[in-house]
Amino acid sequence: MGDSIVAFYAADTGIETALYDLYNANYISHYGPTSLGSGTYTYEVWVTQPIGGVLPGIPVDNPFVCTGKGQYYCIKSVGVYNSVKRAIEADG
Numbered sequence: 001m002g003d004s005i006v007a008f009y010a011a012d013t014g015i016e017t018a019l020y021d022l023y024n025a026n027y028i029s030h031y032g033p034t035s036l037g038s039g040t041y042t043y044e045v046w047v048t049q050p051i052g053g054v055l056p057g058i059p060v061d062n063p064f065v066c067t068g069k070g071q072y073y074c075i076k077s078v079g080v081y082n083s084v085k086r087a088i089e090a091d092g
Helices: 002-023
Strands: 030-036 041-048 074-081 084-091
Touching: 002 030, 002 041, 002 074, 002 084
Parallel strands: none
Antiparallel strands: 030 041, 041 074, 074 084
């Protein structure tokens, strides 16, 4: 259970990083895998446009399909700790 919580928070860090960059108009389509702390936990993030959405600078050929209803962007972050993976998806 503890590994799952750390993996979740690693995924959350990826979401927060992508949201910060989107807010500051720094459009990055893929992050990572990025090591956190001692390198024992990582996150990997994809940012894509939802169907019909328009966000300049973000390619549409990302490896995941947006399942949310966001108008401008979709973010998926996968956190990993001790081989445990947890994912978070956000859209806006």
